[in-house]
Amino acid sequence: MALDQTGKTRDFKVVGTRPNRPDGIDKVTGRARFGADIVAPGMLTGRILRSPHAHARILRIDASKAEALPGVKAVVTRADFGDVPDHVADIMDNCMAGAKALYDGHAVAAVAANSAAVARKALRLIEVEYEVLPSVTDVDAAMRPGASVLHEGRQQETVPGGMSGNVISRVEFGHGDIEAGLKRADRVVTRIYRTAATHQGYIEPHACLATMGPDGQADLWVCTQGHYMVRNTCAAILGMEQGQLRVTASEIGGGFGGKTTVFLEPVALMLSRKAGRPVKMVMSRTEVLRATGPTASTSIDVKIGMRKDGKITAAFAELRYQGGAYPGSPVDMGSMSAFAPYDLENVKTVGWDVVTNRPKAAAYRAPGAPMAAFAVESAIDELAKGFGLDPLEVRLMNGADKGTRASYGPTYPAIGLKATLEAARAHPHWKAPLGENQGRGVACGFWFNFGGDTCVSLNVTPDGTVNVSEGNPDIGGSRASMTMMAAEELGIPYDQVRTIIADTGSLGQNEVTDGSRVTFAVGLATIEAARAAKREMCRRAAMVWGIDEDAVEWEDGAARPAGPNAGKFPPMTLKEIAAIASNSGGPIAGHHEVNAEGAGVSFATHMVDVEVDPDTGATRILRYTVFQDAGKAVHPSYVEGQFQGGAVQGIGWALNEEYIYDKDGILQNPGFLDYRIPVASDLPMIDTVILEIPNPGHPYGVRGVGETSIVPPLAAIANAVSAAAGVRMVQLPMSPPRILAAMQGRGRA
Amino acid sequence: MVRVRLWGSLAEGAEGQREVEIEAGNLRELLDGLGERFPALRAELERGVSVSIDGRVYNDSWFTPIGPESEVVLLRRLKGG
Numbered sequence: 001m002a003l004d005q006t007g008k009t010r011d012f013k014v015v016g017t018r019p020n021r022p023d024g025i026d027k028v029t030g031r032a033r034f035g036a037d038i039v040a041p042g043m044l045t046g047r048i049l050r051s052p053h054a055h056a057r058i059l060r061i062d063a064s065k066a067e068a069l070p071g072v073k074a075v076v077t078r079a080d081f082g083d084v085p086d087h088v089a090d091i092m093d094n095c096m097a098g099a100k101a102l103y104d105g106h107a108v109a110a111v112a113a114n115s116a117a118v119a120r121k122a123l124r125l126i127e128v129e130y131e132v133l134p135s136v137t138d139v140d141a142a143m144r145p146g147a148s149v150l151h152e153g154r155q156q157e158t159v160p161g162g163m164s165g166n167v168i169s170r171v172e173f174g175h176g177d178i179e180a181g182l183k184r185a186d187r188v189v190t191r192i193y194r195t196a197a198t199h200q201g202y203i204e205p206h207a208c209l210a211t212m213g214p215d216g217q218a219d220l221w222v223c224t225q226g227h228y229m230v231r232n233t234c235a236a237i238l239g240m241e242q243g244q245l246r247v248t249a250s251e252i253g254g255g256f257g258g259k260t261t262v263f264l265e266p267v268a269l270m271l272s273r274k275a276g277r278p279v280k281m282v283m284s285r286t287e288v289l290r291a292t293g294p295t296a297s298t299s300i301d302v303k304i305g306m307r308k309d310g311k312i313t314a315a316f317a318e319l320r321y322q323g324g325a326y327p328g329s330p331v332d333m334g335s336m337s338a339f340a341p342y343d344l345e346n347v348k349t350v351g352w353d354v355v356t357n358r359p360k361a362a363a364y365r366a367p368g369a370p371m372a373a374f375a376v377e378s379a380i381d382e383l384a385k386g387f388g389l390d391p392l393e394v395r396l397m398n399g400a401d402k403g404t405r406a407s408y409g410p411t412y413p414a415i416g417l418k419a420t421l422e423a424a425r426a427h428p429h430w431k432a433p434l435g436e437n438q439g440r441g442v443a444c445g446f447w448f449n450f451g452g453d454t455c456v457s458l459n460v461t462p463d464g465t466v467n468v469s470e471g472n473p474d475i476g477g478s479r480a481s482m483t484m485m486a487a488e489e490l491g492i493p494y495d496q497v498r499t500i501i502a503d504t505g506s507l508g509q510n511e512v513t514d515g516s517r518v519t520f521a522v523g524l525a526t527i528e529a530a531r532a533a534k535r536e537m538c539r540r541a542a543m544v545w546g547i548d549e550d551a552v553e554w555e556d557g558a559a560r561p562a563g564p565n566a567g568k569f570p571p572m573t574l575k576e577i578a579a580i581a582s583n584s585g586g587p588i589a590g591h592h593e594v595n596a597e598g599a600g601v602s603f604a605t606h607m608v609d610v611e612v613d614p615d616t617g618a619t620r621i622l623r624y625t626v627f628q629d630a631g632k633a634v635h636p637s638y639v640e641g642q643f644q645g646g647a648v649q650g651i652g653w654a655l656n657e658e659y660i661y662d663k664d665g666i667l668q669n670p671g672f673l674d675y676r677i678p679v680a681s682d683l684p685m686i687d688t689v690i691l692e693i694p695n696p697g698h699p700y701g702v703r704g705v706g707e708t709s710i711v712p713p714l715a716a717i718a719n720a721v722s723a724a725a726g727v728r729m730v731q732l733p734m735s736p737p738r739i740l741a742a743m744q745g746r747g748r749a
Numbered sequence: 750m751v752r753v754r755l756w757g758s759l760a761e762g763a764e765g766q767r768e769v770e771i772e773a774g775n776l777r778e779l780l781d782g783l784g785e786r787f788p789a790l791r792a793e794l795e796r797g798v799s800v801s802i803d804g805r806v807y808n809d810s811w812f813t814p815i816g817p818e819s820e821v822v823l824l825r826r827l828k829g830g
Contacts (some may be wrong), residue, residue, distance in 0.1 A: 157792060158758045171825060172757030175767075200830075257830020348757070363830035409822035410801035450799075450806060450827050515829025521775055597807045625814040697805060707830060 008188030014488040015700060018637045021613035022479050022498065023251070032251045035207030043209070044073055044112040046271050047119035047281070048264075049126050050291060051101030051108050054135035054357040054665025055148060058101060058108060058128065063077065064194075065125040066111055071118035073150030074274035075126070076110045076267060081170045081237060088236045090326040094360045095237075095266050101130065102150055102325035103357050104666045105290025112271040112279045135357040135665035139322035140299050142166040142356045150355045166355050168327040171335050173314075173408050174348030178303075181314025181346030185305025189382050190282065193375035195714065195732040196658030197297040197322075200364050201649065201677045204253025205288045210268035216240065218269060220247045225259040225473055227514025229631060231504045237266040238273070245269075248503040249473040256649070257363030260512045263292055290668040293362020295661060296321040296329045300375040306383040310394040314346040315339050315407075319372060322354045323361040329353045330361070330368025337711070338372035341395070341417050341445035341603060343404040357665045363514060365646065365708035366447045370653065370714050377443035377715030382728055391442050391719070392430070395605075398422045399444075416693035417444065417630025422607045422690050423627045438611045438622065439723030445604045445711025449520065449704035451596030452511030456525035457502070458486060458533050460588040464575030466490065468529070469502040470522050471510030476706055477638035478518045482526045484634055489530035491557035492574055508593055517702020518625035519634055520695070521596035527699050533590030538628035540584040541572045582587040598697025599704060604628035606647065606712035612724040617740030619655055619721055625687040631695040643709045644686040650713020654721075658733050751779055751815050754822040762789035776800060777811035779821065797826035 026032035041458040043355060060163040077096065084092045093100075097106045109126050134148035140165065141147055149165035156169040182188055208222040218240065224230050227247040235242045252259065253343040264281045271279040283292070301318040307616045311727040317338050323329025335351035349372075399421060400406065400413045424430060424442065434440060457469040468486050472478060479499040487494045511517065534554040541559035542549035551566035552559050558571035581588045609623040626643040633639040655677045669675045694701025722728045750770045760767045764787070771786065773779035779800070784791045800807050801822040807813050808827070815821060 157789070170758055174757065260830065290772070330828060333828055336825060350757075363828060365830045367828055367830045409756060410804050410806075411820055413804040448827050448829075449807065450808070450829060452808065492755060515827065517829065595810050597810055597813070598805045655758070 001319035012488060014494055015632065015634050016636065018635060019480065019484070019494045020207060021477060022483060023474065034204055034253055035250045036282045037250070038209050038221050040211060043278040043280050044114065045116045045119050046110055046112045046268055046277055046279045047116070047123055048107045048267065048287070049109040049123045051097065051104065052420045053101055053130055053132050054104045054137070055133040055150070056101045056130035057133060058097060058099060059131055060129040061109060062127040063109060066122040069118065069122050069125060071114040072111055072122045073114070073277060074112040074271045076270045076274065077108070077534045079240065080270055080274070084237050086618040088233055091233060091261060092237050092266070094326060095263055103359050105287065105359060107267070107291065110267045110271060112275045123158070136166070137356050137358050137661045137665050139297055139354050139356065141322050142322060142354050143320065143352065150325060150357065167352055168355060169353045171332045171351045172349065173335055175405065176344070176346030177661065178314045178316050178346050178348050182303070182305040184307070184313040186308040187383060188303060188305045188387060189379045191379055191730055193300045193302065193730045195298045195371045195374060195379060195456035197294045197358065198653045199289055199294040199675065200256035200258035201253070201652065202254030202256060202258055205283040205285060206259070206264055206292060208265050208280040209269050209278060209280045210265070210272040212269055212272040214276065216244055216356040218245045220245065220265060220269065221250060222247060222248045222265055223252050223259065225252065225255040225475060225514060227473065228471060228510045229260065230262055230265055230502055231511045233262050234266050234269055235268040238269055245323050246503055246505045249501055252473050252475050255369060255475050256365045257514060260294055260363050261293065285672060286670040289675060290667055291359050293324070293360055295364035295367065296315040296323050296331070296361045298371040300371065300378045302375045304379045304383060306387070308387050310384060310387065310389045312342065312344060312396050312398045314342050316343070317349045317372065317375060318670045319349065319351045320354060321351070321368065322356040322358065324358040325355060325628060326352060326360045330363070333364060333368035334372035337369040337446050338376050339407035341400055341444040342398045342407065343400045344407060347407045349407070360660070365710040369445065369447055370650065373443060373445050373711045374714035374718060375701050377712065378718050378730065381441070381719040392421055392425050395444055412601070413605060413696065414693060415601060416691050418705045419691045419693055420603055420605040420627040420629060423691060424607055427625060427689065429607050429623060429625045429687070434609060437614055437724055438609060439720045440607065440609050441719030441723060442605060442607045443712040443719060445606070447516065447602050447708040447710055447711055449517065449599040449602055451517050451521040451599045452510045454521045454525045454596050455507040455510055455593045456522060456529045457507060457591040458526070458529040458589060460533060460574070460578050460581065462578055464578035465499045466492070468497060468499040468500060468526060469507060470526070471502055471507040472513040472518045472522055473501055475513050476642060477635060479524060480638065481519050481634045482522060485523050485526045485528050489527050490534065490574060491555065509567055511573050516706040517599065520599050520698055520702050520704050521632065521698070523702055524596050524698055525592040525594055528592035529590040531590065532592060533588060536588050536590065537574065537577045540577050540588070542579070543584055544572065544580070545569045564590065586657065600631055600695030600697055602629055602703045602705065602708040604708045604712055606716040608716045610720040610724055611719065612721060612739060614743065617738070621651055621682070621684055625683055625689065626709060627689045627691065628705065629691045629693050629703065630705045631698065632692055633690050634702060636690060639705050640688040640691055642705045644690040646709025647686045647713050648678055648683060650710050651683065651717060654714045654732055654734060656719040656735060751819065751821055752818060753779065753783065756823065759790065759823060762793060763787045773815060773816055774822055775811065776807060776813045779815060799824040799827045
C-alpha cells in the first residue's frame with residue numbers, strides 16, 4: 001500500500017513483485033553493447049598524452065613529428081578548442097590542460113590514428129616542455145599558508161582573508177549555541193578523522209565513438225550516466241548547437257556518480273572534426289584511476305557533547321575536503337548531511353572546499369556524506385560506549401523524526417530514520433553472540449535525493465503492447481522499474497511493456513542519472529504518461545459507445561462506463577482500443593515532461609560484525625545487515641541490490657581503498673592489483689531489510705535508494721573494528737598495517 | 750511576506766541575518782527579491798541554490814507558489830552521484 005496523489009491507499013499488482021529484468025539475457029550472453037562495443041566504417045583510434053608531473057607549467061607543445069607519422073590523421077591540443085564559455089571552462093581544462101598540468105595524468109594532447117599502435121607511437125613523438133612546479137596532494141597541507149597554489153583568483157567571498165589560495169569556499173550550517181550546549185554535557189569527545197580518496201570502481205572504463213561530418217552534424221555513442229549532459233557540455237565546448245549533436249547512451253558497466261561529467265568525449269569529437277573520420281576512444285584502467293574523478297579525501301574535526309543518559313547537548317564539525325584540481329568538492333553536501341539523522345538543539349558545521357594536485361573529484365554515490373557520517377557516527381559511538389549505553393538506544397533517543405528541524409535547516413515531514421533503528425533493534429543480528437577478536441558496529445546515514453528535468457513518452461502499438469521511452473541510462477534497473485510502473489498504471493501484465501533508453505534526439509532534456517532520482521522522477525513521469533494514455537483511451541471508448549468521455553473510467557486494463565447513467569457497455573480492453581486506434585483518431589500515446597520536485601529524503605541504519613586478526617591486523621567482514629527506508633520498493637530485488645552494493649563499496653572504502661601519492665604527487669597504485677576493491681570472496685551475503693515509509697511527493701510513495709546505502713558503512717565498520725581491536729580507529733582505510741599499528745600503540749590510530 | 754531562513758555563510762551576505770522577510774509569491778520572486786535586497790548574496794545565488802519549501806526541495810521551478818506561512822530554507826545546490 002502507498003499513498004496516491006489523492007491521499008488514498010492502493011493495492012499494487014505489479015509494483016512490489018520481482019519479475020525478470022528486461023536486460024538480463026543480453027547481459028549474461030554478452031549481447032549487450034557497452035561503450036567499447038561499437039565500430040563505424042573508417043573508424044580511427046584516439047589516444048591521450050598525459051602529464052607525468054603533478055603540477056607543471058606547459059611551456060611548449062610540438063606535435064609536428066606526430067602529425068608527420070604515417071597513419072596519424074589528427075592531433076589535438078588545447079589550442080584547438082579556443083575559448084569556451086565560463087560554465088564549461090573547468091571541464092574543458094580537465095579534459096585538456098591549458099596553461100598548466102594540474103595533476104599526474106592530466107591530458108595535454110591527443111591523437112587519432114589508423115591503429116592503436118600508430119596512435120601510441122605518435123604520442124611518444126609529441127614534445128612537451130614543462131616547467132615543473134611544487135605540488136600538494138594533502139588537504140591539510142594545501143590549506144597551509146605557503147602551500148603551492150594551483151589557481152590564482154578563484155577564492156570566493158566566503159573565505160576569510162589570509163588563507164591559502166587553495167581554499168576556494170566556506171559553508172556553514174546549523175542552529176543553537178554550541179558552547180552553551182557543550183557546558184551541559186557530561187562528556188565531550190573531540191577527534192580528528194581522516195578519509196582517503198577512493199574511486200567509484202566501476203568495472204567499465206570510459207569509452208565513446210564520435211562521428212562529426214563536414215556539415216557540422218555529429219553523433220556520439222558513449223558510456224555515461226547522462227547523455228543529455230554529455231550533449232550539452234560537448235556542444236558548449238565545441239561551439240555547436242545542441243540540436244546538431246545526437247548522443248546515444250550505451251549500456252553502462254557501473255558509474256556510481258563517476259560518469260556524471262565528461263573526460264574523453266569533447267576530445268573525441270574534436271579529433272573527429274579535424275580528421276573527418278569517426279574516432280573511438282577507450283580508457284585503460286590506469287587512465288581511469290589517474291585521470292577521472294575519485295571522491296574527495298577529507299580531514300574532519302568533530303566535537304560532540306553528551307549527557308550520561310545519552311542525550312546529545314551539542315554537536316560541531318569542521319570539514320575539510322580536497323576535491324582535486326578544480327573547485328567543487330562535495331564538502332557542502334557533507335556539511336549539510338553530517339548531523340541530518342539527529343534532532344539537535346545545538347548544532348553547527350563548517351566546511352572548506354580545497355583544491356590540490358589530484359584529478360578533479362567527481363560525484364561518488366551520496367557525494368560528501370559518507371566521510372561526514374564516518375566522523376560523526378564514530379564520535380557518537382565512542383560517547384555511547386563510554387557511558388555504557390546501547391548505541392542503538394542512543395540513536396533512537398536523539399534521532400530525527402517528523403517535525404524535527406534538520407541540522408541543515410528544513411523541518412522534516414514523515415521520515416523513516418527511527419523505523420530503521422527499531423528494525424535494527426528487533427533483528428536477530430543485534431543479539432547474536434560474538435567471538436574472540438570480533439566486534440559489532442552500527443551507524444546511521446542520510447541522503448537528500450532529488451528529481452529534476454525528466455521526459456517520458458509512452459506509445460501504444462497497434463497490437464496493444466506498450467513501449468516506454470525514457471532518457472536516463474539504465475544504471476540500476478530503471479527499465480524494469482519503469483516497465484513495472486507503466487504496467488501497474490495501465491493495468492496490464494509486465495511482459496506487455498518494453499522500456500528503452502532513447503537518444504538525445506528523441507526526447508526533451510533529461511537530468512543525469514544521479515541523486516537517486518530515476519525511480520522517483522522518471523517513475524513519476526512514466527505514471528503520468530500512462531495516465532495521459534489512459535485518458536485518451538477512455539476518450540476513444542466514449543466515442544465508440546457514444547457517451548461523454550467523463551462517463552468512462554479506466555480499471556484493470558480496460559475502459560468501463562462509470563456510474564449508473566453511463567449506459568451498459570462491456571469493457572473495452574487496451575488491446576481492443578489499440579486495434580481501432582486508426583479508426584478513432586490515430587495512434588495512441590501519452591507523454592509527460594516535468595522538472596520533478598518533491599523527492600523524499602532517505603535514511604538507513606547499518607549493522608556489521610567483523611573479526612580482526614591480532615597478528616596481522618587484517619579485518620574480515622562476518623555479517624552485515626542493511627536497514628533502509630525505500631518509500632515504496634518498486635522491484636525489491638533491485639532495491640536489495642542497491643543496499644548491498646552500497647554496503648560493499650563502503651566496505652572497500654573502510655578497509656582497503658586509497659589513492660597513494662609519492663612526495664612528487666605521482667599516483668603509486670593506478671591499477672586494481674594495488675588499488676584493491678572488495679571481491680565476492682571477501683564478503684558475506686549482505687542481508688537487507690526494506691522499510692516502506694511512503695514519500696508523499698510521489699504517486700506510489702517512491703524514494704530514491706541508490707545513494708543512502710553508502711553513507712553508514714564507513715562508520716559502522718569503524719565502530720565494529722574499534723570494538724574488535726580495542727582501540728578507536730579514526731583514519732580510513734583501516735588497512736592491516738594501520739590496524740596493527742593502532743593495536744600495538746593502543747589509542748594512536 | 751515570506752520568511753526565509755539562511756544558512757550561516759549565506760547569512761553573512763544578508764547583513765548577518767539568519768532569517769529575512771521578502772515580498773514574494775513564488776520561487777522566482779523570492780530569489781530576485783533576495784538578490785535585490787542583499788547584493789552581497791548575488792554571487793552565491795548565481796552559483797545556484799536549492800530551496801526547501803515546507804520540507805520539499807526545489808531547484809529551478811520559478812513559479813512554485815510560496816504561501817505566507819510556508820517554511821522556506823535556502824540550501825546549497827544539491828548534488829548527487
